[in-house]
Amino acid sequence: MxxxxxxxxxxxxxxxxxxxxxxxxxxxxxxxxxxxxxxxxxxxxxxxxxxxxxxxxxxxxxxxxxxxxxxxxxxxxxxxxxxxxxxxxxxxxxxxxxxxxxxxxVHSNEYPPQRGNSLHRRDSKVQADNFVVGYFARVDIKNGINDFLEIARRFEEDSTVAFCIYGHTGHETGQVQELIVSAGPNVHVYPMVFDVPENLGDLDLLLVPFRAPHFSRSVIEAAMLGVPSIIYDIVSVNETVKDGETGFVVPLGDVAAMGDRLAQLKANPELQARLSANARKFAIENFSxxxxxxxxxxxxxxxxxxx
Incomplete structure (x- = not known):
């Protein structure tokens, strides 16, 4: 103090x-x-x-x-x-x-399951059929922005995957700014938004690479919208996802495992649908x-x- x-x-x-x-x-x-x-x-x-x-x-x-x-x-x-x-x-x-x-x-009536097109309307680089992966938090090393961007680099050659960062202020540390500037063409950066359901609901997957205990509101908002999440296994956050049912939980700092789960989900539409439905049900039962x-x-x- x-x-x-x-x-x-x-x-x-x-x-x-x-x-x-x-x-x-x-x-x-x-x-x-x-x-x-x-x-x-x-x-x-x-x-x-x-x-x-x-x-x-x-x-x-x-x-x-x-x-x-x-x-x-x-x-x-x-x-x-x-x-x-x-x-x-x-x-x-x-x-x-x-x-x-x-x-x-989360107010369930304000977060209905959806797949919007807010990103598609304002950013022509994100195609309507892209698999959209989101980061919805303060852009910070403690929140794992470097891990998110490392995963994005792994998928640079796959033009069907788009990585969207929400929460950029322009006042981040020099290290974070350098990471964002050096990000590949598959990464799109946005400021914090007020129309959260529209933008968060536009995602196919939320990546939550938080490295410190933190009850993540974005995870429960995403779940209410039917968007699964991949998280690190840390306290508080790991209460918001049921591994293999509403999303995936991977060991803390295992960036490769997080990327593997992303690839698994992208390649399996049936798994996407199952996790999406389970996430919504889990959110209503626990976070409504x-x-x-x-x-x-x-x-x-x-x-x-x-x-």
């Missing part, structure tokens, strides 16, 4: 008592949508110990001093925790606090708004009954 961030956190703590008096008094249950709000939860427990406090944890806590402080505050104030993945839940390290995993969700609300409402009802 930088000293500037430390000062901001300390100044923020000074506002906690006033926030309690103004906003948090008089409730039976208080729901915080981030573990970073744990000091407000502590204030609730100090002045209103019968109030039930729920935290929705959306990010893994850091393994440093600040993370230890937040964990201590959670242990003293949380009556229940909701985590967006099994990894985030385990990372909390608060075994005495009851909790449940409620995955991030209905599934999330059922879990959330059950937790709220259970906690309210204990007041």
């Amino acid at each position: 930088t000293w500037k961030l430390a000062v901001r956190n300390i100044l923020g703590l000074l506002a906690v008592p006033g926030a309690y008096v103004k906003y948090l008094r008089g409730y039976d249950v208080v729901y915080f949508n981030s573990s970073a709000l744990c000091f407000y939860g502590l204030m609730v427990k100090i002045f209103s110990p019968k109030t039930r406090v729920i935290y929705h944890v959306r990010e893994p806590l850091l393994n440093n001093g600040w993370g230890a402080v937040i964990r201590a505050a959670l242990r003293r104030s949380a009556d229940y925790v909701i985590a967006i993945s099994k990894n985030e839940m385990a990372n909390l390290r608060v075994p005495d606090v009851p909790g449940e995993v409620a995955y991030n969700y 708004e209905r599934n999330y609300r059922q879990i959330r409402d059950a937790i709220h009802a259970q906690t309210s009954a204990q007041t």
Whole structure:
């Protein structure tokens, strides 16, 4: 943590008592949508110990001093925790606090299975019958952009495969910029887009070469659209794909295996169709708004009954 961030956190703590008096008094249950709000939860427990406090944890806590402080505050104030993945839940390290995993969700009606033509309309180099492979994330080494481009180089001689990168800002590091500039003619680069279903649904395959634990929203969005993904086997991400059923999971850093799975999928339309249908079904069962609300409402009802 930088000293500037430390000062901001300390100044923020000074506002906690006033926030309690103004906003948090008089409730039976208080729901915080981030573990970073744990000091407000502590204030609730100090002045209103019968109030039930729920935290929705959306990010893994850091393994440093600040993370230890937040964990201590959670242990003293949380009556229940909701985590967006099994990894985030385990990372909390608060075994005495009851909790449940409620995955991030996608509105299924806004992400219908489709194969659009947004790319084809604006980029004549991407042909209508191309097998379109996408990268949908911040363009960064930690997110595996170098691995994605290495796979693209492997398929340079195959004019039927197009690789599309979404998330380019022009402000990436020099190393990343060099990688993009040196990419072959089968690679097409786009900025972040707001019409996510239209563009993500245009893909035949999403490559997710993330090298750090990260619950990838793009994977569950793609699955809801019926687009399979290939991922590395790292925690959090590996909760979003069922290997061989909704996509493929390969060993971390095994670029060759990721490329092999891509080639296998491209050569087998029946496999594409099966993974696509399974991905949509898996997303509805695990990452839909209905599934999330059922879990959330059950937790709220259970906690309210204990007041």
